Amino acid sequence: MTTLTHRTRRTEINKNSEKKVESEEDTNQERSLDNEDSGDSKDIRLSLMEEILLLGLKDKEGYTSFWNDCISSGLRGGILIELAMRGRIYLEPPTLRKKRLLDRKVLLKSDSPTGDVLLDETLKHIKATEPTETVQTWIELLTGETWNPFKLQYQLRNVRERIAKNLVEKGILTTEKQNFLLFDMTTHPVTNITEKQRLVKKLQDSVLERWVNDPQRMDRRTLALLVLAHSSDVLENVFSSLTDDKYDVAMNRAKDLVELDPEVEGTKHSATEMIWAVLAAFNKS
Numbered sequence: 001m002t003t004l005t006h007r008t009r010r011t012e013i014n015k016n017s018e019k020k021v022e023s024e025e026d027t028n029q030e031r032s033l034d035n036e037d038s039g040d041s042k043d044i045r046l047s048l049m050e051e052i053l054l055l056g057l058k059d060k061e062g063y064t065s066f067w068n069d070c071i072s073s074g075l076r077g078g079i080l081i082e083l084a085m086r087g088r089i090y091l092e093p094p095t096l097r098k099k100r101l102l103d104r105k106v107l108l109k110s111d112s113p114t115g116d117v118l119l120d121e122t123l124k125h126i127k128a129t130e131p132t133e134t135v136q137t138w139i140e141l142l143t144g145e146t147w148n149p150f151k152l153q154y155q156l157r158n159v160r161e162r163i164a165k166n167l168v169e170k171g172i173l174t175t176e177k178q179n180f181l182l183f184d185m186t187t188h189p190v191t192n193i194t195e196k197q198r199l200v201k202k203l204q205d206s207v208l209e210r211w212v213n214d215p216q217r218m219d220r221r222t223l224a225l226l227v228l229a230h231s232s233d234v235l236e237n238v239f240s241s242l243t244d245d246k247y248d249v250a251m252n253r254a255k256d257l258v259e260l261d262p263e264v265e266g267t268k269h270s271a272t273e274m275i276w277a278v279l280a281a282f283n284k285s
Contacts, residue, residue, distance in 0.1 A: 044170055044171075044172065044192075044195055046167075046170070046172075046199075047078070047082050047116060047119070047166075048078040048079075048081055048082045048085075048221070048224055048225065048228060049075050049078040049079060049082065049118065049159075049163050050163055050166055050167055050170075051199055051225060052071070052074055052075060052078050052225070052228050052229065052232050052234065053071075053075065053160060053163045053164065053167070054167060054172065054173075054190070054195075054196055054199060055196075055199065055200070055229060055232075055234045055237050055238060056068065056071050056232060056234040056237065057164075057173070057188065057190060059189065059190045059193065059196070060189055060190075061178075061187060061189065062173070062174075062176060062178075062187030062188040062189035062190070063185070063187050063188070064160070068232075068233050068234070070231065070232050070233040071160075071232040071233065071234065072143055072159065072160075073139055073143050073145075073231070073232075073282070073285070074228050074231045074232025074233070074234075074282075075159055075160070075163065075232070076138075076139045076142040076143050076156065076159070077139055077228060077231060077278040077281070077282065078224075078228050079118060079119060079122050079142065079156075080106070080122075080135060080138060080139070080274060080278060081224045081228070081274050081275055081278055082116075082119060083114070083119055083122065083123060083126075084273075084274035085220065085221070085224070085274075086114055086119070087109055087110055088108070088109055088110050088111070088112070088114065088119075088123055089106055089107065089108060089109055089123075089126060089274075090106075090107055090109050090273075090274070091104045091105070091106065091107070091135070091273050091274060091277060092104045092105045092106075092107050092132075094267075099263075100263060100280075101135070101262055101263060101266050101273065101276060101277040101280045102134060102135065102136055102277070102280050102281060102284065103134065104134065104135075104277070105131075105132035105133060105134055106126060106132060106133060106134065106135060106138055107132060108123075108126055108127050111123060111124075111127050116166075117162065118156060118159065118162060118163070121156060122142065122156065125141075125142075125154050126138070129154075134281075135274070135277040135278060135280075135281050136280075136281035136284065136285070139278070139281055139285075141154040141155065142154060142155065142156045143155065143156075161186070164188040167188065168188065171191070171192055172190065172191065172192040172195050172196070173188040173189065173190055173191060173192075174188065174189055174191045175187075175188055176188070176189060200237075200238055200241070202222065203222070203225060203226065203229065203238045204238065204239065204242065204246075204250060206218065206219075206222045206226065207226070207249070207250045207253040207254055207257075208246060208249065208250055208253075211253060213253075215257060215260065215265055215272070216265075216268050216269050216272070220271060220272060220275070223257075223272065223275055224275045226254055226257060226258070227257075227258060227275055227278065227279045228278075230254065230258045231278070231279065231282040235251075235254060239251055239254075258279060262276035262277065262279045262280035262283070263276075263280070266280075
């Protein structure tokens with residue numbers, strides 16, 4: 001009886017210790033997220049989705065290019081990476097049957113709210129879904145690109161408008177109505193041009209002055225932004241202000257980066273697995 005009591009107590013202590021460790025890991029991930037990229041503005045904190053949309057918006061017109069059909073799925077990929085970086089989801093460990101990034105399922109690590117409506121909505125979908133899905137499938141479901149009518153409930157609606165409203169609340173965009181002959185459209189011109197220039201400069205520097213020629217040594221958020229900017233077809237917007245020589249260097253380095261084998265890079269550091277899994281999904285689509 002005494003032995004059983006001691007064992008029960010030990011089990012409870014072990015469980016409490018595990019919970020404490022998990023809690024500390026989540027807290028450390030949040031802290032590392034705050035500490036990463038110390039050159040960022042201390043006053044305005046943007047999510048990956050907000051940064052990608054900001055890069056895609058025309059400054060004065062306040063809308064993305066009508067010809068860009070990649071940014072919608074790019075924003076969904078950004079949601080998955082952001083959730084992984086905040087310690088809410090992760091890829092299942094590789095096995096003999098599931099070694100490839102595209103074969104491994106997205107698993108829930110923590111369902112605690114992030115404070116971001118889109119992230120929390122996605123988190124609820126991931127938590128409620130059985131069986132679990134892969135990164136590529138989640139991007140398709142969140143974008144609404146599925147033939148299964150029972151899966152349409154997972155589509156995130158009005159994503160650009162909701163992200164734009166977040167940026168309006170943060171004082172980076174404003175809201176206007178523009179007439180396009182046959183219809184009126186809500187637009188969001190950039191008002192805080194300094195914040196956008198800071199973001200553009202950070203990405204330019206990452207492939208020029210601060211180029212390390214090794215993705216494993218890059219800041220995680222910067223690596224994610226370059227991957228997402230490429231996948232969302234807004235990388236041209238980032239480098240367009242450079243001189244011809246620097247533009248060629250920047251584009252070639254960014255191209256070399258996104259043409260690396262995600263399967264190889266994803267095995268080097270578990271913290272970047274979701275980034276490479278998202279790139280692998282876009283490479284396949």
